[in-house]
Amino acid sequence: MxxxxxxxxxxxxxxxxxxxxxxxxxxxxxxxxxxxxxxxxxxxxxxxxxxxxxxxxxxxxxxxxxxxxxxxxxxxxxxxxxxxxxxxxxxxxxxxxxxxxxxxxxxxxxxxxxxxxxxxxxxxxxxxxxxxxxxxxxxxxxxxxxxATRAARLRDVAGPEAQLLEFGTRRAFSPQGALWAARAALAGGLDATSNVLAAVQLGRRPAGTMAHALVMAFTALEGSEDDAFEAFQRYFPQAALLIDTYDTVAAAKRLATQVAAGETQVAAVRLDSGNLAELSQAVRSHLPAAKIIASGDLDEYEIDRLRRAGAMIDGYGLGTKLVTGDxxxxxxxxxxxxxxxxxxxxxxxxxxxxxxxxxxxxxxxxxxxxxxxxxxxxxxxxxxxxxxxxxxxxxxxxxxxxxxxxxxxxxxxxxxxxxxxxxxxxxxxxxxxxxxxxxxxxxxxxxxxxxxx
The missing domain is CATH 3.20.140.10 (nicotinate phosphoribosyltransferase)
Structure with missing residues (x-):
């Protein structure tokens, strides 16, 4: 059949x-x-x-x-x-x-x-x-x-300098809906989408980071979280590293030591869980030059709360609550x-x-x-x-x-x-x-x- x-x-x-x-x-x-x-x-x-x-x-x-x-x-x-x-x-x-x-x-x-x-x-x-x-x-x-309305509200709350990325494809109501959501999000004020097809069709460059699976695969097969970071940076040196698979602050400290020794450079990191305000402040203290991207069921209300709490966040990945809702x-x-x-x-x-x-x-x-x-x-x-x-x-x-x-x-x-x-x-x-x-x-x-x- x-x-x-x-x-x-x-x-x-x-x-x-x-x-x-x-x-x-x-x-x-x-x-x-x-x-x-x-x-x-x-x-x-x-x-x-x-x-x-x-x-x-x-x-x-x-x-x-x-x-x-x-x-x-x-x-x-x-x-x-x-x-x-x-x-x-x-x-x-x-x-x-x-x-x-x-x-x-x-x-x-x-x-x-x-x-x-x-x-x-x-x-x-x-x-x-x-x-x-x-x-x-x-x-x-x-x-x-x-x-588009949600995207406009997100931009209004986050401010003109924050990087806002559309990560909603896996939560959109259909493949067609995901493409339309990516388009509307960009037209509503977001900077980029992780949906490769949408980005290519719209003449944009897709944006994204890495998933916890890569870190877990390397730690199981090669031995450490740092091995995963090193391998990923070998091919994508400017990509954001996802540092919250195990211990976010410990990962930031190790990366900071490597940066100080001239062994690596960290352009950006992503935080996807935990107390984002506190974690971002800690990560900033160790990696002051790295951009910090936050994700994890965020919306305009949570971004507003994070900003009021003094979060040190440069950009946000928006998914579920952007492409769903009332x-x-x-x-x-x-x-x-x-x-x-x-x-x-x-x-x-x-x-x-x-x-x-x-x-x-x-x-x-x-x-x-x-x-x-x-x-x-x-x-x-x-x-x-x-x-x-x-x-x-x-x-x-x-x-x-x-x-x-x-x-x-x-x-x-x-x-x-x-x-x-x-x-x-x-x-x-x-x-x-x-x-x-x-x-x-x-x-x-x-x-x-x-x-x-």
Whole structure:
């Protein structure tokens, strides 16, 4: 028996969706409304617990998906073989076979700070196309926005000089997720990733150290921890040595003696366990010229605690808590169909109608608050509209940005926020108000819905 490759490539994008997207598309075709112009917006109803902001990320993958979306003959046959579409209208199959994505997309640039209920992206397309796109868009933007936000918070806490390394591949939710996590982490402010494939594909140099296994293998076979260090440095003289396999301070003392005797040089060491604040201080006293990298289930809260405790740490390896955690629970909701605004009014899940724009007000480079309004609202002199036109009639209209450019936007976006909004504990709520026109449209849409028989 052979197992299929469960890897999603552009040729598979047509089927990378939830079943109900396709069953609804079939219904739309059968009822003659599949080509009605629809607008869906992707946003988060609330920020992750304890967060004062989010950093939008994943737009590049969203555009790649939409501009490559198609249904091959193999896709259509696979759908027929399920037996679920035996009553689907003939037009459904014709629609899938003939069409890719032909709509428009508006989105905030990657690296932009965003807040609850503000659209990260809006799709304006024939109803069936916009519907099918929901699953992949949420997958791409939700996860990368979470990673980028965590990366931005880590950078904000650690400071601009600390070296921050993404070590999360083994803890990410899938091989594909690991690649996206590496990209989002770099775009969010980290310096490098240990994922070799991600680094090569992104034009970066991978970064890493060594594992305890190397030390244990040498001590079992060759006789000592120092033999392991010597052997590793023979091939990687500038690499960080992992010195906490047995006795961290004792290892640092022995290395310091060798450095003083001119027998070796130690560029960096890594600490992965124990009281990192105390151990880093002890290691610094013995190896003052070596950089100290800390790892071991670290997050922004632990880095903040270490800095307050006087830790002598130059950089951090971030893994599990960077690539996992409370999700960004983004949703994708219909806001307009054939020019008519619509809204959801379910308890605790009410949405705002109409095609919207986010107007950010700046003063002296500082973000002073947002006005969530309609696309037709007038921009005030001190405001900047955030959503940009990125796909027109199915074609990308902007050149892809470099990770460096996105990371620079992330850093500027975080710096533009007030300290109380950025703080880790009980952050202040950033001011987001609704425009008068949006409030009026919501009231009108609600009244219209209530008046329906």
């Amino acid at each position: 052979t197992y299929p490759d469960l890897l999603a490539t552009p040729k598979d994008y047509g089927l990378f969706t939830d079943l109900y997207q396709l069953t609804m598309a079939s219904c739309y075709v059968g009822e003659g409304i599949a080509d009605r112009r629809a607008s869906f917006e992707l946003f988060a109803r609330r920020l992750p617990q304890g967060y004062g902001y989010m950093i939008a990320m994943g737009l590049h993958q969203a555009i790649d998906y939409l501009t490559n979306l198609h249904f091959s003959d193999q896709h259509l046959e696979a759908l027929r073989q399920t037996g679920l579409f035996s009553h689907a209208p003939d037009g459904f199959w014709q629609q899938l076979a003939a069409g890719g994505f032909t709509g428009d997309v508006w989105a905030v640039p990657e690296g932009t700070a965003v807040f609850a209920n503000e659209p990260l992206l809006r799709v304006e397309a024939p109803l069936w196309q916009a519907q099918i796109a929901e699953t992949y868009l949420l997958n791409a933007l939700n996860y990368q926005t979470l990673i 999700p960004v629970n983004g949703v994708y909701k219909l806001v307009e169909i054939d020019g008519a605004a619509v809204m959801k009014e379910a308890s605790c899940k009410t949405t705002l109608p109409g095609r919207k724009q986010v107007f950010r007000r700046y003063q002296g480079g500082q973000a002073m608050g947002d006005r969530l309004g309609l696309m037709t609202d007038t921009v005030a002199a001190d405001e900047q509209p955030l959503l940009q036109w990125v796909v027109k009639q199915g074609q990308a209209v902007q050149v892809p940005e470099s990770l460096d450019a996105i990371a620079a936007r992330t850093a500027a976006a975080v710096a533009s926020l007030s300290i109380p909004v950025r703080q880790l504990d009980h952050p202040d709520e950033y001011a987001v108000t609704l425009s008068e026109s949006l409030v009026e449209l919501a009231a009108h849409t609600r009244r219209s819905a209530v008046s329906q028989p």
